[in-house]
Amino acid sequence: MLERHIQMLMAATGDYAGGIDGAFGPVSTAAMHKVEARHDAAYTFDPTTTTDHRRRTACAQACLNQLGHDAGLVDGWIGNNTTEALNAFLFRVTNGKDEVIDREREQGFTPPANIPRQRDVAQVYGRPGAEIEARLTTIELPFKLKIDWNLRASVNKIRVHRDCAQQLEAALIEVRKHYGEDDMNRLGIDRYAGAYNHRKMRGSNNWSMHAYGCAIDFYAEPNGLRVKCPQALFCSAEYKPFLDIMESHEWLPAIRLWGKDAMHFQRARL
Structure with a gap:
């Protein structure tokens, strides 16, 4: 800065x-x-x-x-x-005005119908604030993830909505099993960039999926909000199993949902 x-x-x-x-x-x-x-x-x-x-x-x-x-x-x-x-x-x-960030649905990607749409998450997960706070739970992983903005620190506990926790825990354990510690480190998949956060969506007046406890980010800098494929790091072939595993556990990659913001995964469809 x-x-x-x-x-x-x-x-x-x-x-x-x-x-x-x-x-x-x-x-x-x-x-x-x-x-x-x-x-x-x-x-x-x-x-x-x-x-x-x-x-x-x-x-x-x-x-x-x-x-x-x-x-x-x-x-x-x-x-x-x-x-x-x-x-x-x-x-x-x-x-002299706020930036508007488009999140138009990518063609050719059809997520499972049992995952709520973004417009319905308040009905499914609850309203941001006290209602969501009461429905959060903490998953405890059997390994640690580095903090993306402070690599000297690590965490193995992540707070998310109780209706999304089991799927996320299973996904991350499978990712770890597939890549192992060394490759997760080499590829930056172990760089945790945040989950629950009571805030609005960037470039929008709507609540972020993070405010519902149904979103998580990894390795932010090379997978930024405005970066599309093939520039985003997570678009590389080595990361396809990571995205596939997250998607198979109902945590959808934003890069597949709206073609940008590859760091972002959410249990909500567009």
Whole structure:
């Protein structure tokens, strides 16, 4: 994240009145301290005890969340949520309107009819917020996945909707059995990029499938929201078994649903 972007964010929240010059000097630092004081409860760590880079990233996350661009946790790590929130902010600043991201159904792909349509998920899974929160459960895998935005950390517990949990657990165990630890690591399939998240869909006013607990992401950077085949990494032949296994367990690859966003899998059809 560029320092000028952090200055732009702090200016948008009214904390910074200096030049947007990318030089993070005393004025920028003082503005960052104002952001930290106001959003202290949202910080997941003590910003005074970490690196300048992580501290500034957390400041940007706090500003993005305040401005309505969901960056996720204020943790100082740049993941897909933070990147896309910044993209949304910059698009609005540049164009004077919000970006609209098309998700048109791919022809030739027919998912099982027993999987709910996106327009019906509120009736099937519940309404985002307290109702969905009450229906979440945690699956515990017999192996660990690396955190995509902080590869020094790992997780083996994933929180999803109770009606999707059994299928996801079985899918990931089969993926592990097929590839093994080394190949999952080599291919980046073990890079977990998030599941349940109470937020709106990127480039839309509709609730994200993540807000229903029926979506999960892997290895975000080379499989981005706007990237189509063959550019998306998961379009390569080595990843076909991964997509096939997820699909066979009713977790549908977005790259097959709408031809982009290969990192994304959901138990919902279009």
